[in-house]
Amino acid sequence: MIRGLYTSAWSMLANQKKLDVITNNMANVNTTAYKKDTVVYQSFPEILTRRINDTQSPTNPSAVVGTMELSSDVGEVYTYYTQGQMVQTGDRYDLAIKDDNTGEVASPAFFTVGVINPQDNTVQEFYTKNGSFSLDANNQLVTGDGYAVLGKKGPITLKTGDFTVDSKGNIMQNGAVVDTLRIAQFADSTQLRKLGNNLVMNNGGEVAEFSGTVIQGFDEQSNVNVIDEMVDMITVMRAYEANQKVLQAQDGTLEKAVNEIGLVR
Structure with missing residues (x-):
């Protein structure tokens, strides 16, 4: 019975974690280039179940009656790096990266x-999909x-005036190439870790040659689908x-066992 209390309570904690992730996704539905997260559950390892004080049985001296799994836990928080919708803004400081998704595995x-x-x-170098840039005082x-x-x-330092960015990230101003955007493409997105503020860090993943396209005057929207998130919630x-309810039922049974059965003489 106590084991059942732990199982129900741990499942509630796992569901609470997933609810927190869903809430964060919905809060960032309008955040430029935000990538949605999801919770991946994993089961606790199976454990052998034995009968107490039953090791002397000639038919089952080990007293093993089978295996059981107590509950599920949060294995990881997985991030989907699928492309969000491109929206034209007309602002020359807005840049977006259109990923090359021709391969079997997406390489953001x-x-x-x-x-x-x-x-x-x-x-320190970090990475972002949010290309809503501007110029500072310098x-x-x-x-x-x-x-x-x-x-x-x-x-990147620019002069006052207009500039253009081509599909490969070359920044041109007054007919000359000022610099080229340093764009990192990752073959394995599972090695990326979110840091907040729409930044990610590379946790040892291989950096591939950039094969996508840079487009100027566009923003990438988040890849969160509100309807899907509501259904999951x-x-x-x-x-x-x-x-x-299961926890409350077990707690009520335990209360009767303590307060009523314990009084029988």
Whole structure:
């Protein structure tokens, strides 16, 4: 009976984690280039079940009566790096990457940004799909959070005036190539880790040659489908409530066992 309480409670915790992920997806449905997450469950390992004080049985000296699994737990939070819809904005500072999805496995590509580490003032490289850029006071191309957009020569500095970006990320101004966007394409997206602020880091994945297309004057929308998220939320809530009722039923039975059966003389 106590085992049943643990099983129901642990399932409720797992469902709560998935509900948190769904809520975060819905909160970022309008965040530029946001990539949705999902929870992947995994079962606890099977364990042998034995009868207590039954090791002397001639037919079953081990007292083993089978195996059981206590519950499921959150194995990982998986991110879908599928392409969001491209929306034309007409703003020359808005850039988007159209991934090359001709292969069997999607290989998402990202803009590279430099983030200053406040502890030692070193510049760390991270990646983002959000191409809503602007110019700062030093005429450097930066993200909405002020992180420097990196090119092949380092932080990209532009002169006052118009500029164009071709499909390969070459930035041209006054008829000359100023710099080329440093775009990282990853063959294995499972090695990427979200950091917040629409940034990801590479956890040792292989960087492939960029085979996508850069388009200027476009933003990539999030790949969150609100209808799908609402359906998942309803399913999770029902599973949570079912475990809650099972837990309450077991708790009521345990209460009777303690308060009523224990009084019988």
